Amino acid sequence: MAIESKTISLEVPVHGESPLKQMLGIIARDPLSLLSTVIIILFILMAIFAYQIAPYPEEGAGKTHATNTMLVPSQEHWLGTDRFGRDVLSRVIVGSRSALIVPIGVVVFAILIGAPLGAIAGYNGGWIDEVIMRVTDLFLAFPFLLLAMAITAALGRGLNHAALAMIISWWPWYTRLVRGVTISLKQRAFVEAARAVGVRDSVIILRHILPNIISPILVQATVDLGTVILAMGGLAFIGLGTQPPKPDWGLMISDGRSYILKQWWLSTFPGLAIFIVVLAFNLIGDTLRDIFDPRQYQ
Amino acid sequence: MRKLEFLIRRLLTSFLVLIGVSIITFALARIVPSNPAALYIGPRARPEDIERVSRELGLDKPITVQYIRYMKDVLHGDLGNSIATKRPVRQEISGRFPATLELLFTAMLLAVVIGVPLGVISAQWQGKWVDVIVRTSSIFGVSMPAFWLGLLVQIIFFRSLGWLPLSGRVDSDLRFTNPIEIITNFYLLDTILTHNWIAFKDVALHLVLPAFTLAAYPIGLIARMTRAAMIEVMGQDYIRSARAYGLPNRLIIYALALKNAIGPTLTVIGLTVAYSLTGAFFVEVIYNWPGLGLFTVHSLLNIDYPAIMGITLFGATGYIFINLIVDILQAWIDPRISLN
Numbered sequence: 001m002a003i004e005s006k007t008i009s010l011e012v013p014v015h016g017e018s019p020l021k022q023m024l025g026i027i028a029r030d031p032l033s034l035l036s037t038v039i040i041i042l043f044i045l046m047a048i049f050a051y052q053i054a055p056y057p058e059e060g061a062g063k064t065h066a067t068n069t070m071l072v073p074s075q076e077h078w079l080g081t082d083r084f085g086r087d088v089l090s091r092v093i094v095g096s097r098s099a100l101i102v103p104i105g106v107v108v109f110a111i112l113i114g115a116p117l118g119a120i121a122g123y124n125g126g127w128i129d130e131v132i133m134r135v136t137d138l139f140l141a142f143p144f145l146l147l148a149m150a151i152t153a154a155l156g157r158g159l160n161h162a163a164l165a166m167i168i169s170w171w172p173w174y175t176r177l178v179r180g181v182t183i184s185l186k187q188r189a190f191v192e193a194a195r196a197v198g199v200r201d202s203v204i205i206l207r208h209i210l211p212n213i214i215s216p217i218l219v220q221a222t223v224d225l226g227t228v229i230l231a232m233g234g235l236a237f238i239g240l241g242t243q244p245p246k247p248d249w250g251l252m253i254s255d256g257r258s259y260i261l262k263q264w265w266l267s268t269f270p271g272l273a274i275f276i277v278v279l280a281f282n283l284i285g286d287t288l289r290d291i292f293d294p295r296q297y298q
Numbered sequence: 299m300r301k302l303e304f305l306i307r308r309l310l311t312s313f314l315v316l317i318g319v320s321i322i323t324f325a326l327a328r329i330v331p332s333n334p335a336a337l338y339i340g341p342r343a344r345p346e347d348i349e350r351v352s353r354e355l356g357l358d359k360p361i362t363v364q365y366i367r368y369m370k371d372v373l374h375g376d377l378g379n380s381i382a383t384k385r386p387v388r389q390e391i392s393g394r395f396p397a398t399l400e401l402l403f404t405a406m407l408l409a410v411v412i413g414v415p416l417g418v419i420s421a422q423w424q425g426k427w428v429d430v431i432v433r434t435s436s437i438f439g440v441s442m443p444a445f446w447l448g449l450l451v452q453i454i455f456f457r458s459l460g461w462l463p464l465s466g467r468v469d470s471d472l473r474f475t476n477p478i479e480i481i482t483n484f485y486l487l488d489t490i491l492t493h494n495w496i497a498f499k500d501v502a503l504h505l506v507l508p509a510f511t512l513a514a515y516p517i518g519l520i521a522r523m524t525r526a527a528m529i530e531v532m533g534q535d536y537i538r539s540a541r542a543y544g545l546p547n548r549l550i551i552y553a554l555a556l557k558n559a560i561g562p563t564l565t566v567i568g569l570t571v572a573y574s575l576t577g578a579f580f581v582e583v584i585y586n587w588p589g590l591g592l593f594t595v596h597s598l599l600n601i602d603y604p605a606i607m608g609i610t611l612f613g614a615t616g617y618i619f620i621n622l623i624v625d626i627l628q629a630w631i632d633p634r635i636s637l638n
Contacts, residue, residue: 138318142614145576150610154330271446279441
């Protein structure tokens, strides 16, 4: 990337705040990011306590209700009901588990696979680096959503397979990022000093490299989460992800699609949920990236 | 000389990546599924069919032999037959791709024509309310799921306002009144070439909503990238000197600064073209657009395996090709960065 952004490094000084604390400080100073964080925390709490919060938890899980079909939003059903008489609000609440929590899990697993490989490649260099990086090149040569779709098709559709497919298509980004950070850290004085006095590689990686990798990964993960939520929503939308009768925002948009001209609430509300969550992640990511841009390492 | 060297090296790596991509696709087609032959026949496979296809695919042979056979077929343009339509996958792709390409081109044109000026204006008024509006709306643009935005604009522009058609590429009545003569399969171009203005207007109207839906994400991304690049360039010495010489502001921004900001923007445009290729899948589903995306989604849902694998290989090849072009263009525009 040609742009040298004016960014400060978030690396851990010898006596200083932890990177997490620094990031939280950055977020706390920006009202929009703070609001976004609150929204995301609320959504995550909603997903965790979905069955306690949902007004009609059984309908949220898929139980049909033949007499209440296609009701407009009202006091009993704030967001209306669908063609099986199920409460849309309950389904949006329960659906947050597959639409929000699963993408977060996807990013976590992609980091757990990608980051160590990147650290190994960057720290060792040589043929190990070459092999690992050429493999990431192959995965990144596909449009990632297309690769995820093809893998899901090969494994068979369903939420678990879609999540696995996303992890397989997404980990190389973290390998690239962590490799870049590791290489730049390796040349730093404090790492060279540690190596010069004979500190073991494993200790150097754990004590000196790892703490400095965490913040770029966290920033990148925040930026990525919006994309991954959109992608998994897309997989659910075309029918490869969550299978009915279980709820998922993408799936609900797709279900309501045939009725948008009359029963507009069916697709509108789950879509709004995706939009709000993705917007919140992007707003935080934007603020963090202004101050620390992980792309400078790629 | 270094340019030529760069070109050759870049072509060579692209070629190697293509081979790797073909191996991954092959693995997805033959190794990951427990019974590839059954997948190749589809849901109603009889045992004798499975045995026949196993033989045809050479599933009894060693994996390397299978791969070589697979590549031989692919290089001869044989991607197998679609289960759903029984026609060669290659024909299905080449028949539908123009519709997708027309949508993609229009969307990218919109994205550049809207996104770049927005980024420039935003940079010019950095920190002012114009900037705030542009930045906020570009974040809105990249946060909006295309498969939801599409539905919203259908509700607004079809149901409430009645300004634009709901879906499809062209009005079905037109087939009888003003049939489109197919020359390039780009309907806009074909109707212009045949002076079929009534059909042209209809085709253009049908393009508006899908193109804007697809363009929302790239507009946001390009505007952000252009803004960042412009701010970077505007802070440089030669711009300050130009200002000191009293050159008009418009000349400085559009002639001096934008020229140097366009490099990074170009990379983003290349990336978004590739991203929009899959974005077009959702847009095509929503607007019932008869392109490759609609076919892909049908193939995915019907587990039309030969079609899925053919499209994956095709999509990845296109993606590699776009990246190659972007790299070469960048090296050509700004030799400092890419030649190393």
